[in-house]
Amino acid sequence: MYDIRDVWQRAHQMLRSARKIINEELRPLNLSSAEGNILLHLFTQGQGELGQEQLVEQLDISKPAVSRALDSLEQKGYVLRQEDPSDRRVHRVRLTERARTVGPQIERAYNQLYAAAMQGISQEELAAFLHLFTRMSENFTRAQKNQNKEDRDAA
Amino acid sequence: MYDIRDVWQRAHQMLRSARKIINEELRPLNLSSAEGNILLHLFTQGQGELGQEQLVEQLDISKPAVSRALDSLEQKGYVLRQEDPSDRRVHRVRLTERARTVGPQIERAYNQLYAAAMQGISQEELAAFLHLFTRMSENFTRAQKNQNKEDRDAA
DNA sequence: ATCACTTGGTTAACATGTTAACGAATTTTG
DNA sequence: CAAAATTCGTTAACATGTTAACCAAGTGAT
Numbered sequence: 501m502y503d504i505r506d507v508w509q510r511a512h513q514m515l516r517s518a519r520k521i522i523n524e525e526l527r528p529l530n531l532s533s534a535e536g537n538i539l540l541h542l543f544t545q546g547q548g549e550l551g552q553e554q555l556v557e558q559l560d561i562s563k564p565a566v567s568r569a570l571d572s573l574e575q576k577g578y579v580l581r582q583e584d585p586s587d588r589r590v591h592r593v594r595l596t597e598r599a600r601t602v603g604p605q606i607e608r609a610y611n612q613l614y615a616a617a618m619q620g621i622s623q624e625e626l627a628a629f630l631h632l633f634t635r636m637s638e639n640f641t642r643a644q645k646n647q648n649k650e651d652r653d654a655a
Numbered sequence: 656m657y658d659i660r661d662v663w664q665r666a667h668q669m670l671r672s673a674r675k676i677i678n679e680e681l682r683p684l685n686l687s688s689a690e691g692n693i694l695l696h697l698f699t700q701g702q703g704e705l706g707q708e709q710l711v712e713q714l715d716i717s718k719p720a721v722s723r724a725l726d727s728l729e730q731k732g733y734v735l736r737q738e739d740p741s742d743r744r745v746h747r748v749r750l751t752e753r754a755r756t757v758g759p760q761i762e763r764a765y766n767q768l769y770a771a772a773m774q775g776i777s778q779e780e781l782a783a784f785l786h787l788f789t790r791m792s793e794n795f796t797r798a799q800k801n802q803n804k805e806d807r808d809a810a
Numbered sequence: 811a812t813c814a815c816t817t818g819g820t821t822a823a824c825a826t827g828t829t830a831a832c833g834a835a836t837t838t839t840g
Numbered sequence: 841c842a843a844a845a846t847t848c849g850t851t852a853a854c855a856t857g858t859t860a861a862c863c864a865a866g867t868g869a870t
Contacts, residue, residue: 502778502781502782502785504769504773504781505769507772507781507784507788508670509714509715510792511666511669511670512670512715512857513792513795514662514791514792514795515663515667515670516857516858517792517795517796517798517799518663518795519825519826520799520858521795521798523825532825532826533825533826534826534827551848552848553848556848560664560667560668561667561826561827561828562827562828562829563848563849564827564828564829564851564852565826565828567849567850568826587835587836587847587848588834588835588836589835589847589848590849591848613798614660616794616795616797617659617662617791618659618791618794619794619797621787621790621791623657626659626662626787627657628783628787629788630657630661630662630665632776632780632783632784633661633662633665633666633669634665635774635775635776636669636776637668637669639773639774639775640668640669640672640673640771640772642774643672643768643771644672644676667827674828674855675828687855687856688855688856689855689856689857706818707818708817708818708819711818716856716857717857717858717859718819718820719820719821719822719857719859720857722820722821723820723821726820742817742818742865742866743864743866744817744819744864744865744866745818745819745865746818811870812870813869813870814867814870815866815867816865816866816867816868817866818863818864818865819862819865820861820862820864821860821861821862821863822859822860822861822862823860823861824858824859824860825859826856827855827857828853828854828855828856829852829853829854829855830854831850831851831852831853832849832850832851832852833848833849834847834848834849835847835848835849836845836846836847837845837846837847838843838844838845838846839842839843839844839845840841840842840843840844
């Protein structure tokens with residue numbers, strides 16, 4: 501019999517394993533997985549550069565998480581933050597030459613991870629998987645809204 | 656087109672939402688989700704009592720995580736740790752009267768979460784989902800083993 | 811019996827994420 | 841235009857998990 505609780509356990513397992521693998525793979529570059537995730541996104545999605553807020557939205561992690569990862573990346577010389585002249589609130593994030601040098605290595609690490617994940621899984625299965633995952637995640641979003649609503653109603 | 660990266664994003668989203676919902680639901684009991692997870696396990700799986708090591712295995716979280724959650728639960732009067740007379744290393748974890756009192760409320764919170772998750776998802780779909788999830792997670796376990804092996808080979 | 815190994819649990823250090831509160835810059839609105 | 845609201849980023853506090861190092865108790869082999 502299936503226990504829904506296994507879904508959580510599996511999700512945890514998967515994320516933990518993936519993080520571990522990426523951390524291991526990026527250790528020679530002195531990069532953590534959190535940093536790697538951001539760099540990868542900049543490599544593959546960023547046309548030129550991105551504001552931090554865009555990273556927050558596109559990677560779906562919180563502002564402080566992005567802020568601190570960028571602190572570290574800047575420290576290590578992988579990115580630059582420069583003020584946007586047209587809106588001085590936004591910090592545009594740009595990859596440095598150094599980052600571009602190691603880019604392929606980072607992409608290779610992630611591609612390796614993705615390939616490992618997909619062993620024995622077809623495109624169709626992945627599609628179905630993501631479909632369900634999405635529905636579940638939407639269910640939660642809805643549940644959370646209702647919860648907030650009830651809180652407000654109770655107040 | 657599907658991007659494998661979405662799997663991670665969805666998994667993160669799901670775990671985050673679930674944690675948030677449970678935290679909200681258990682706040683009146685002064686319990687966090689980490690604590691609730693353990694209590695739920697004790698309620699539903701524990702015949703009488705469990706050693707901490709068993710919690711570690713069955714919940715698949717690290718020893719320190721269990722240790723600290725139990726510290727807090729003991730502090731709050733929800734569990735007791737007693738030395739096993741037959742093996743004085745083992746701390747047997749037992750629910751207190753107080754825990755049993757709030758048991759139904761905790762189980763209700765989780766059942767509500769599970770019900771919300773399953774909205775519009777059939778048993779068959781869940782089964783397929785878990786099947787794939789399991790395969791993926793096994794893939795990672797294998798990848799990690801290989802990685803460790805390569806490390807050793809390199810040394 | 812003793813010495814080496816294993817096992818259960820704790821502590822310390824750190825990784826990674828979150829929310830809340832804030833400051834500065836921009837936008838909206840009356 | 842000036843006051844109010846919003847937006848972008850940072851900082852502080854904390855939640856939750858991990859690995860590494862350790863102690864104390866059991867186990868086992870010579």
